[in-house]
Amino acid sequence: NAGVTQTPKFRVLKTGQSMTLLCAQDMNHEYMYWYRQDPGMGLRLIHYSVGEGTTAKGEVPDGYNVSRLKKQNFLLGLESAAPSQTSVYFCASSLRSTQYFGPGTRLTVT
């Protein structure tokens, strides 16, 4: 039982490049979330999903897109990376109130 896993762990992008972050969970959770964590800002919700095939915008969705084609996977895409997107990205899943977080992806955009 791996819980929530994220791929990759680290990535460096140049401004304007695109990439996809992959989140997978093996707990059969309906809800999945993408957060970004910046110093002094806590965890800010980017997008979330309440079930397979559904997505919704969170607090800071601009510049990101998501897809949930399978219940166990939640993908976060950056179409044209900007330095302001340098951050640590966390995926989480939940069955009810408790969220279970992945180990994070550290993304640097130069």
Added chain:
Amino acid sequence: QQQVKQSPQSLIVQKGGISIINCAYENTAFDYFPWYQQFPGKGPALLIAIRPDVSEKKEGRFTISFNKSAKQFSLHIMDSQPGDSATYFCAAGMKTSYDKVIFGPGTSLSVIP
């Protein structure tokens, strides 16, 4: 209305001392108040949570105190240990809307020997 305030931003406590972190919320619809603990290089993990129908919840050395009228809650870590050194996030959410969880900005706790 959706913001969760947290203080202090950082905290240094001697081993054996009491660590206290305070949080405040504005939205009275919140009915679920978890605390998450995050070690460096790891994702946050649920530490303890409380519902507004109780004023205090204790799990081992960790206690949440809740003041509904003041819309404040706090985490107390008794007999703080170096292994407690981590970042702590308070959060507020609604039990019926699992997507509506708002996190505080975090408190970096260092427990020194």
